[in-house]
Amino acid sequence: MHFMAPKQSSSLHSEIQADTFAAGLEETHQTLRENLQEAQANQTRYAGSKEVICEVGDMILLSTSHFPTKRP
DSSP, X not given: OOOOOOSOOOHHXXXXXXXXXXXXXXXXXXXXXXXXXHHHHHHHHHTTTOOOXXXXXXXXXXXXXXXXXXXX
């Protein structure tokens, strides 16, 4: 995305540019929101629809196969 300041100081022209810019930002925001919702849906589907919620203090088990260490 590239943003540039208006070159002309005409009040009406600046208003039109501002409205166009705001509309573009709104469209970008909507597109990003849709992409995020799609990504979240895909993540849920690939995780087998198992939502895991952990609270502070909960005990969990971790696999150490992905943690490189020199200790036995």
